[in-house]
Amino acid sequence: MNKTVTLAMGNGGEENNQLIKKVFYKAFKNDILEKSEDAAILELNQKNIAMSTDSFTVSPIFFPGSDIGKLSICGTCNDLAMMGAKPKYLTVSFVIEEGFLMDDLEKIAKSMEKELEINSTLVVSGDTKVMPKGTVDKIIINTTGIGEVLQNDISSNAISKDDVILVSRDIGSHGAAIFASREGIELESELKSDCTSLFPVVKALLDEGLKITALRDATRGGVSAVLNEWAKQSNVCIEAYEEKIPVSDEVKGICEILGFEPTALANEGTFLIAVNKSKIEQTIKILKRFNKNCSYIADITDKYIGKVVLHNSWGTKRFLESPTGELLPRIC
């Protein structure tokens, strides 16, 4: 392993996993941590509680479609929602650079307030640290949340050949929007981050009695990272169809500039869902209420266990790997 921490170790992909396994899991080893996905599942007074944490370091702090405040609430609430949990209580911890504009801080707090309402979630405790100018870039926000699990057994380990995978909307717009805004690229059409709270759509799925096999928002590492993790953890082969994966023209444009694949770009309000084959239509019907670009994108087979195969429209196929290196630091 490297002698120093590299940017790639924060990418949500391979190097990130290595750092977590070799340093943190070694020190913090326990059964709950090992089973934890986007959130940990705890038994507390005979009920299952989800718990998740995230520190947000995104740059710029205001970006097309959202800001660090909204992102910090969506991010943690979404991690809870992805475990089938209703976000209930959050803590918020601010680390602020000396000289930060009070107006900006108020704007950030206001976006957080609005997003808390969407999740019907309360901030119950907080912390504020101010660091001398030059020792931290602007602001870092940590949010940690607990939620009540509404459907148990949603798990990356549970996917079988009876399941299919759907995506909730077109992919990659958060990564593309951050990149465009950082580089001052002006696009004719509107490119906005997908940053949004996912509990409402998860609630709609559960309210209709849909049994969800696995659920994951495709944040750092994008759709590729999630599909690869699922293939490995469930010991299956995921066969995805490139033409079925929705990508907007704006995101395609940014990908051409960057030389990236849309499947490697981060999202902040886009998720993958694995459900039984028989539930494709029902799932699409519910997802459509929230975004018309939702799509059934992959089947499960046993062809290449632990691998993701991407079929393109010309009938050829290739392995889709988990992203390595650091595409875009400070994306979230």
Next chain:
Amino acid sequence: MNKTVTLAMGNGGEENNQLIKKVFYKAFKNDILEKSEDAAILELNQKNIAMSTDSFTVSPIFFPGSDIGKLSICGTCNDLAMMGAKPKYLTVSFVIEEGFLMDDLEKIAKSMEKELEINSTLVVSGDTKVMPKGTVDKIIINTTGIGEVLQNDISSNAISKDDVILVSRDIGSHGAAIFASREGIELESELKSDCTSLFPVVKALLDEGLKITALRDATRGGVSAVLNEWAKQSNVCIEAYEEKIPVSDEVKGICEILGFEPTALANEGTFLIAVNKSKIEQTIKILKRFNKNCSYIADITDKYIGKVVLHNSWGTKRFLESPTGELLPRIC
């Protein structure tokens, strides 16, 4: 209010309270947050749960007697313990500067591991972000914890004339140690941070059936900040006796160099406890098992409501105010 965030707004004293009230409480307003002290108290499945968060930005990251890893576990576990709760589950979120030494990261993880054991607490979920070199100074660690409340109704609002206040050990050594280490001051005798986990002593107090009125570790803002908050929140006058407040010679020496009062220096393993007058001896007996320098330091009267009076050994007295300005940034 200032147009920008100042260092003083992170001092744990007056300016910090102003920022919290004017920006954060306005956005996040709710009953639980308003009642929350070191930790929030939540009802979850018919039981009281404490929840608390803290981001640690201390500099230097290794200092006499401790390091940022140990501090990050003690800090949050102590906040839970101070609400009469047994720390149960923690999340940990690392924000690391690119180029940070892997050896140092492993050392930090090891200190965390050791301290988790002392608290019989598990890390159940985590997050790692890496920021480009120069955008954050070395490392910031957020820990957020939940705990089961063992004694309800411990509260800063509950102190009455029937109570007295005791301190668990000599004060100010964390602040003094950080300052000495930052400035490279070599002292003949050993000056070490008091950084330690307080759940064991809280457990001992509760195991003996002691009814605790209020409990608070004297972190940022030191003993002055806690006494002033208690006087205001309980609507009482706290009359403290300077000669009874234990201060080591090393801390006195640093205070002379700095021109600070020991009561304004931060602690990370020193707490104040309010108990009924009739329980002084019992409390001292238990506290002594952990530190022989514990001391009964103040009475409660109604002389100057909301104020803290400090009596000195020459028979004169003065008001002890909550610290203002920023004494030492990045103390925790």
